[in-house]
Structure formats: structure tokens, C-alpha cells
Amino acid sequence: MSAQGKIHGVGLGPGDVDLMSLRAHRLLENARHVAYFRKEGRSGRARGIVEGLLPNDAVEFPMEYPVTTEIPVSHPDYNSVLSAFYSECTAHLRALAEAGEDVVVLCEGDPFFYGSFMHLYERLKDDVPVQVVPAITGMSAAWTASGQPITWGDDVLSVLMATLPEEALVRHMAAADALVVMKIGRNIEKVRRALQAAGRYEAAWLVEYASMEGQTVQRLSEAEGRITPYFSIVLVHGNGRRP
Structure with a gap:
């Protein structure tokens, strides 16, 4: 054999x-x-x-x-x-x-x-x-594209799927210091509402096609009305302890 x-x-x-x-x-x-x-x-x-x-x-x-x-x-x-x-x-x-x-x-x-x-x-x-x-993840490419560290010191990072129920998104968004929200696509308006309810909307960034052709980086609040592709990630950067 x-x-x-x-x-x-x-x-x-x-x-x-x-x-x-x-x-x-x-x-x-x-x-x-x-x-x-x-x-x-x-x-x-x-x-x-x-x-x-x-x-x-x-x-x-x-x-x-x-x-x-x-x-x-x-x-x-x-x-x-x-x-x-x-x-x-x-x-x-x-x-x-x-x-x-x-x-x-x-x-x-x-x-x-x-x-x-x-x-x-x-x-x-x-x-x-x-x-x-193993390999570099899409979320790592996204926060690198944003030009800002995603976590500092003791920051707690939560990775959320936009497919979660809205109330679950709000709960997790309010509890974490830094956020990565994936699988956006048609869930974008639900993500917006959840971020607003959690008081995190103005700090959120939208990264599309991180590290790929067509990459874009902008504040989520500046992308109102946009239809986002599946390969989109929403970020909220941490602002924790640092020297």
C-alpha cells in the first residue's frame, strides 16, 4: 500500500x-x-x-x-x-x-x-x-491600513460577526475597548445602529478590501448610504494604557 x-x-x-x-x-x-x-x-x-x-x-x-x-x-x-x-x-x-x-x-x-x-x-x-x-488575517491588514494601532496596554479586543442579532452586537460593543466587526455586507445598517446604541459610532472606521486592489479607508460616519462589500471590516481602535 x-x-x-x-x-x-x-x-x-x-x-x-x-x-x-x-x-x-x-x-x-x-x-x-x-x-x-x-x-x-x-x-x-x-x-x-x-x-x-x-x-x-x-x-x-x-x-x-x-x-x-x-x-x-x-x-x-x-x-x-x-x-x-x-x-x-x-x-x-x-x-x-x-x-x-x-x-x-x-x-x-x-x-x-x-x-x-x-x-x-x-x-x-x-x-x-x-x-x-497559518497566515495574516484580514483584520490585521485592516487595522494596519487604518494607520492606527488597534490595542494599547490592557485593552480588550472583541471580534464580532455582523450576522449576530443587533442586541448582541450592542452588548459586546459596549463592553469592549477595541472592536473588529466582520462579515458586513448587507448587515451594514444593523452595525450602524448597534454602534450608535453602544456610543461607539463616531469612533468607527470602515475598511474595504484591506490589502487588496480597491482598498479604501474612511470613517464609517462619512460612508452614510454606502452599500458595503462582504470584504469590509469596521474598526474601533482602543485607547488604553501606554507609557
Whole structure:
């Protein structure tokens, strides 16, 4: 029997190829099988980041989400549909690894930070070797783009998903010293209301496409009426203890 192959969950960073790790770059240059998530009909943002880096003969396995925003996350069908999808993807990757093939799974940002790869990892880690390559997160790129440190001294940083109920957002926003709010998109008005209720609105910044082409940085209050893309992050910087 051939030795088992390995599944590599490779973090690509926030989008700028220059911010990718050397380990990730080496794995990409030598990849035989490459898997990545994408929406149906799209090329996939992770795949776009590595354009020109993969070997010409690499076998690609695009994993197309069955749902994205068509079903609310609270709908009973949401988890069941995605669970079946992740199980199908896992079966394909497991079969490749059991046949002795290494597979590079492309992951935007860091694989263990709110990423889809985590669902594959939990289903694969007890059956085949899985290696995770960490990376710079999108939120790190966002606060760097803002030109201000996100935390000082003993500041408490909260990372919130804009998909949370509004009352939960208000509670967390009021309790933390510094904030990162992700998954904005169509939730932008809810985020605005929550920040206003928590008394943090005037201190909030909006960063779109951090480290990517089209990056913008502005105060959230100056972007009234804007339709924000999914790849947007709202920041409230801490102002804690310092020498």
C-alpha cells in the first residue's frame, strides 16, 4: 500500500500575494492537487490570489457552495445543506490522501479564523494527516491600513460577526475597548445602529478590501448610504494604557 498523502490547509493571508508566508509559497509552487471554495459561477477569491503561482499541471478541485445568502443562517435547512456539502468535499479529499496524493486547500486569511477549511479539518483530522499553515488575517491588514494601532496596554479586543442579532452586537460593543466587526455586507445598517446604541459610532472606521486592489479607508460616519462589500471590516481602535 502507498503511504498516505497529506492535506495542507494553506492560509493565503488577506489578499496581497506579497503578504503570503514562504511555507505557503513553497507548497503552492509544488502542488499536484489544489482545492478551493468558491461561489457557483465565480472563479473564487482564493484561487485568484494564487494566479500564476501554481504548476501548469496541477489538478484543481473547486468546491462550490450550495448556498451563500439564499437561506438565512437561522433557517433549519442552512446547516443541513452545508453539512452535506462539507461531507462530500471531505470524501473527495480523503480519497486523494488515502491514494497517496498531497492536496493543497487554499484558504483566504488564516485557516483557523472563521474559515470554511475548519469544517473540512474537523472531518479529516482523525483519518488522514492534515497540516495547517497559518497566515495574516484580514483584520490585521485592516487595522494596519487604518494607520492606527488597534490595542494599547490592557485593552480588550472583541471580534464580532455582523450576522449576530443587533442586541448582541450592542452588548459586546459596549463592553469592549477595541472592536473588529466582520462579515458586513448587507448587515451594514444593523452595525450602524448597534454602534450608535453602544456610543461607539463616531469612533468607527470602515475598511474595504484591506490589502487588496480597491482598498479604501474612511470613517464609517462619512460612508452614510454606502452599500458595503462582504470584504469590509469596521474598526474601533482602543485607547488604553501606554507609557
